[in-house]
Amino acid sequence: MDDDFRDLLRALTPSAREHLRRGLIPDQADRDTIASMLLRYRDGRGDDWADIVDMLTMHPEVRRKVVRFLAEIAADGGN
Numbered sequence: 001m002d003d004d005f006r007d008l009l010r011a012l013t014p015s016a017r018e019h020l021r022r023g024l025i026p027d028q029a030d031r032d033t034i035a036s037m038l039l040r041y042r043d044g045r046g047d048d049w050a051d052i053v054d055m056l057t058m059h060p061e062v063r064r065k066v067v068r069f070l071a072e073i074a075a076d077g078g079n
Contacts, residue, residue: 020052034053035054
């Protein structure tokens with residue numbers, strides 16, 4: 001399952017991976033602000049990203065794993 005999840009994260013553009021990583025590192029209040037900002041786009045993508053940030057905020061162990069995977073992908077040159 002972890003390999004599938006890493007593959008999913010690798011499918012994102014390097015910029016999207018970096019934005020996601022930066023959005024997951026701050027404290028909960030900052031993540032709530034980021035999710036609110038994403039909802040302002042009023043499109044499916046913004047809503048989906050806001051849902052992802054909210055879900056990862058509610059599950060800190062998964063959030064830490066995602067941040068770790070993103071750091072591993074970046075260290076591996078994005079491959």
